[in-house]
Amino acid sequence: MRVGLLGCGNLGRIIVENSKKFGVEIVSLYDKEFSKAVELSKICGKPCKSFEDFIKGEFDFVIEAASAEAVREYGKKILDGRKNLVILSTAALIDEDLLKKLRRKAKEVGKKIYIPSGAIVGLDGLSVLKFFESKIKLITRKNPKALGRNLGLIFKGFVKDAVKKFPRNLNVAATLSLATGKDVEVEVFAENLERNIHEILAKWEFGEIYVRVENVPSKNVKSSHLAALSVLSLLRNLEEEVVVW
Ligand SMILES: NC(=O)C1=CN([C@@H]2O[C@H](COP(=O)(O)OP(=O)(O)OC[C@H]3O[C@@H](n4cnc5c(N)ncnc54)[C@H](O)[C@@H]3O)[C@@H](O)[C@H]2O)C=CC1
Ligand SMILES: O=C([O-])CC(=O)C(=O)O
Structure with missing residues (x-):
């Protein structure tokens, strides 16, 4: 190829x-x-x-x-x-x-x-939810070096605003929204972490899905390897x- x-x-x-x-x-x-x-x-x-x-x-x-x-x-x-x-x-x-x-x-x-x-996983199963009513939330935790902010909850809202505010940190939210066709709820925390952590919580009539990834950042601390x-x-x-x- x-x-x-x-x-x-x-x-x-x-x-x-x-x-x-x-x-x-x-x-x-x-x-x-x-x-x-x-x-x-x-x-x-x-x-x-x-x-x-x-x-x-x-x-x-x-x-x-x-x-x-x-x-x-x-x-x-x-x-x-x-x-x-x-x-x-x-x-x-x-x-x-x-x-x-x-x-x-x-x-x-x-x-x-x-x-x-x-930088996330589980889109295979989550993309099923595109055709069903469902609620999807992404919680992202990164070092303030990546987010350029003080510690704590620095964003709470929905995908469009999230990628506007953090276009180089929250492609994962956009990807999740494209996969599921949903207005993904997003929370972003700046924490003293060595890793980029993404948690996905989804609820639909056939169950609940919880996905958590802990990624080693690349040289650009925003982006996971x-x-x-x-x-x-x-x-x-x-x-x-x-x-x-
Ligand atoms: N989908 C996902 O889960 C993820 C997506 N990303 C995104 O991947 C992209 C690459 O990330 P990194 O390699 O860490 O960034 P980086 O900043 O280290 O590298 C980007 C490179 O692209 C070049 N570039 C930027 N705009 C350009 C343009 N208009 N024309 C030609 N070259 C251009 C820059 O000069 C730079 O060398 C970023 O947009 C980042 O936000 C990063 C992590 C996860
Ligand atoms: O690499 C990551 O952990 C997430 C990221 O930067 C993005 O989605 O833009």
């Missing part, structure tokens, strides 16, 4: 470093800071100076590990370039208009947009004859 990487920061580096293990070949690299693409090209991939050069490359998938702005800026162009798109910066997709446009474009060109589980690897696992799954979902 040949892949282009958009965003050569922390998660980008973890993706590149682990790509072989998952049978994924990163062939092309693009970052608005060219030096970052050059740095990662020491491991694999060709660094591209411009997005136009990047998108001309011969690969079938683009992994977006950049920012919500990058999804807004390049999402349609990637699909127009006849590549499937894997999006980590899912906060961008809370904008219904953008989501609609990308969905329409993907359909028009016969390509797919994939959303990895990122697991999020990068979830992308590789998703791509690997697309190649398997037996798909465990």
Whole structure:
């Protein structure tokens, strides 16, 4: 599987470093800071100076590990370039208009947009709840170094406001909302923790679901190491004859 990487920061580096293990070949690299693409090209991939050069490359998938702005800026162009798109910066997709446009474009060109589980788990079961009445809550705990705030409860509200306030910390809330089709309730706590903790609580007529993940952060303390690897696992799954979902 040949892949282009958009965003050569922390998660980008973890993706590149682990790509072989998952049978994924990163062939092309693009970052608005060219030096970052050059740095990662020491491991694999060709660094591209411009997005136009990047998108001309011969690969079938683009992994977006950049920012919500990058999804807004390049999402349609990637699909127009006849590549499937894997999006980590899912906060961008809370904008219904953008989501609609990308969905329409993907359909028009016969390509797919994939959303990895990122820094959370359990989306397989939770996505069943999309078709049922249910209440979903996310509680996120991170170090104040990641959240840039004082200790304690720093946010209580719903997904749209949550990703507006913390676009680089709460993609998980957006992902959860996309998976379940629900207005996810969100609480964010800044605590003196070494790990990023996400708890998901869901209630529906056939039971209750509780998921808790304790993630080791990457060099960017906001972003969990697991999020990068979830992308590789998703791509690997697309190649398997037996798909465990
Ligand atoms: N879905 C999920 O569960 C998670 C998603 N994320 C998101 O993944 C993304 C990557 O995270 P990190 O690697 O930790 O961030 P980072 O800041 O370390 O790296 C992002 C890289 O993308 C580049 N970039 C940003 N905007 C760009 C643009 N418009 N065009 C070209 N390059 C651009 C930056 O120069 C930087 O090198 C972030 O948006 C983050 O919020 C992070 C953790 C979990
Ligand atoms: O990596 C994490 O733990 C969560 C995160 O930053 C995000 O969802 O944006």
